Amino acid sequence: MPEGDTIHRTAATLQRAIGGQVVTRFESMLPKLTRVDADAPLSGRTVERVESRGKHLLIWFSGDLVLRTHMRMNGSWHIYRPGERWQRPRRDMRIVIETATMHAVAFTVPVAEFLTSRELLDHDLVAELGPDPLSDTFRADDAIARMQSQGDTDIADVLLDQRVIAGIGNVFKSEVLFGARINPFAPVSQLTREQLQAIVDVATRFMRANVGAAASGSIATYGGMRRTTGRADPSARLWVYGRGGQPCRRCGTPISRQKQGPYARSTYWCARCQSVPKVQEVPRVP
Numbered sequence: 441m442p443e444g445d446t447i448h449r450t451a452a453t454l455q456r457a458i459g460g461q462v463v464t465r466f467e468s469m470l471p472k473l474t475r476v477d478a479d480a481p482l483s484g485r486t487v488e489r490v491e492s493r494g495k496h497l498l499i500w501f502s503g504d505l506v507l508r509t510h511m512r513m514n515g516s517w518h519i520y521r522p523g524e525r526w527q528r529p530r531r532d533m534r535i536v537i538e539t540a541t542m543h544a545v546a547f548t549v550p551v552a553e554f555l556t557s558r559e560l561l562d563h564d565l566v567a568e569l570g571p572d573p574l575s576d577t578f579r580a581d582d583a584i585a586r587m588q589s590q591g592d593t594d595i596a597d598v599l600l601d602q603r604v605i606a607g608i609g610n611v612f613k614s615e616v617l618f619g620a621r622i623n624p625f626a627p628v629s630q631l632t633r634e635q636l637q638a639i640v641d642v643a644t645r646f647m648r649a650n651v652g653a654a655a656s657g658s659i660a661t662y663g664g665m666r667r668t669t670g671r672a673d674p675s676a677r678l679w680v681y682g683r684g685g686q687p688c689r690r691c692g693t694p695i696s697r698q699k700q701g702p703y704a705r706s707t708y709w710c711a712r713c714q715s716v717p718k719v720q721e722v723p724r725v726p
């Protein structure tokens with residue numbers, strides 16, 4: 441399940457593979473894209489740069505054309521040398537961008553569209569993105585202010601809102617709240633600025649730790665080795681996500697799991713390490 445770290449790594453890998461190169465051939469199974477290619481061919485354009493914004497991947501071509509893709513649950517980008525065998529069947533192919541030395545292939549991407557830079561500026565989903573912890577321009581105070589504007593919404597749901605902070609998905613949601621020792625069901629209005637700061641700090645640390653190593657091999661979109669514990673052992677990579685019923689790595693309490701929020705996404709947490717915040721007691725007048 442690609443989150444911001446995966447897309448960031450994908451962008452870096454694609455940038456290295458096809459950045460600065462001239463497109464020699466373009467192919468797509470998506471009529472929306474082939475229509476644009478028929479009117480204003482991709483062949484002959486230069487791949488100016490590839491970047492991530494939150495969970496959106498943007499490929500900029502010369503002549504003011506941007507390809508936006510979003511992986512959702514199953515989409516992925518692969519890179520291959522010309523003639524190299526693909527690791528997924530051709531029926532899953534949605535987009536192929538070929539240069540003289542590399543082929544970038546998107547499989548089962550559910551969201552793909554061409555935009556001009558002007559259209560990108562006006563694009564609801566991209567323009568409204570909150571600050572991205574993986575961006576050089578990330579400002580924690582901006583993220584905190586956006587969190588504080590969410591009132592009584594559960595903090596776990598606030599973290600999934602891409603307009604508040606960009607790039608966090610369901611895995612990081614649980615991991616970050618464990619790392620900051622915050623109960624996922626706490627309304628954001630009950631959290632102190634220090635607690636919100638801690639959440640943003642942990643989110644930044646966890647996400648940046650997962651972009652250090654660019655993907656090697658042919659699969660650019662590869663999130664399989666995401667880890668937050670700092671441990672390489674595959675069974676010890678995460679603190680709580682996917683560990684319902686197993687002992688907390690800190691205190692041994694069985695990890696809890698519950699569906700949460702409007703989309704019923706699974707939330708994992710330790711009821712002891714992340715106890716429900718105490719309601720502030722009103723001082724009694726003697």
Ligand SMILES: [Zn+2]
Nearest residue numbers: 688691710713
């Ligand atoms: Zn615990």
